Amino acid sequence: MADMDLGNAKKMTIICTKGTLDWAYPPFILATTAAAMDVEVTMFFTFYGLGLLDKELNLSVTTLGNSSMRMPMMGMQMAMPNMVGMLPGVTAGTSVMMKNLIKKKGVASIEDLREAAVLSDVRLIGCQMTIDLFEKKTEDMIEGVELGGAATWLESALQSDINLYM
Amino acid sequence: MTDNITPDEILDTKGLNCPLPILKAKKALKGMENGKILELASSDPGAVKDFEAFCRATGNTLLKSWVDDGVYMFLIERVV
Numbered sequence: 001m002a003d004m005d006l007g008n009a010k011k012m013t014i015i016c017t018k019g020t021l022d023w024a025y026p027p028f029i030l031a032t033t034a035a036a037m038d039v040e041v042t043m044f045f046t047f048y049g050l051g052l053l054d055k056e057l058n059l060s061v062t063t064l065g066n067s068s069m070r071m072p073m074m075g076m077q078m079a080m081p082n083m084v085g086m087l088p089g090v091t092a093g094t095s096v097m098m099k100n101l102i103k104k105k106g107v108a109s110i111e112d113l114r115e116a117a118v119l120s121d122v123r124l125i126g127c128q129m130t131i132d133l134f135e136k137k138t139e140d141m142i143e144g145v146e147l148g149g150a151a152t153w154l155e156s157a158l159q160s161d162i163n164l165y166m
Numbered sequence: 167m168t169d170n171i172t173p174d175e176i177l178d179t180k181g182l183n184c185p186l187p188i189l190k191a192k193k194a195l196k197g198m199e200n201g202k203i204l205e206l207a208s209s210d211p212g213a214v215k216d217f218e219a220f221c222r223a224t225g226n227t228l229l230k231s232w233v234d235d236g237v238y239m240f241l242i243e244r245v246v
Binding site: 029032033036037038105106107108116120 | 181182183184185186188189191192209220223224
């Protein structure tokens with residue numbers, strides 16, 4: 001990163017707290033686009049967001065507790081009653097449907113966006129406290145992840161033009 | 167259509183959605199010399215505003231953008 005620091009480059013940080021398939025998108029889309037626009041980006045992964053750094057991603061999305069979730073089906077916008085969403089296998093089925101939709105619409109996979117982030121020198125910080133809390137193994141995480149805590153993010157955030165919490 | 171501007175590189179991002187056209191454009195521009203011209207095709211209507219913003223922010227010049235049979239076309243000059 002040091003040789004990438006141009007001094008006057010714009011900077012952005014994103015705190016990533018959510019690890020579901022739907023909520024993985026906003027931080028990775030903004031991080032990769034910002035990097036493409038010559039912004040120096042730092043992503044801080046904490047709590048459920050930390051799982052987004054796992055080598056093997058198996059992200060899922062649930063309709064439960066998400067009353068505004070509608071999926072296009074047979075030309076209509078379909079919602080799922082919570083009673084149905086709680087049945088075994090429904091979350092897996094919904095996740096497969098969402099992934100198929102993502103592919104069909106030419107939307108990048110999270111794996112692809114994450115790889116783009118790595119290739120464009122986005123700084124990835126895994127929260128040490130979360131690793132301890134959830135007994136996560138750093139060897140299960142992708143290469144190039146830095147470990148740090150609140151102060152590590154703050155140092156970066158204090159120098160940044162944009163700081164987002166997602 | 168392109169007013170005698172001959173692109174040095176051509177990039178087809180049709181079928182790809184936000185932010186992939188921008189990411190691919192950036193990658194292509196990175197490998198080009200100052201003054202070289204990239205022609206990009208996209209099927210994403212959002213790309214029109216996004217490429218205007220991308221070029222303003224990165225200093226590359228958006229020479230021209232137009233719609234060709236439902237495909238959004240862009241000519242971008244690489245400015246280093």
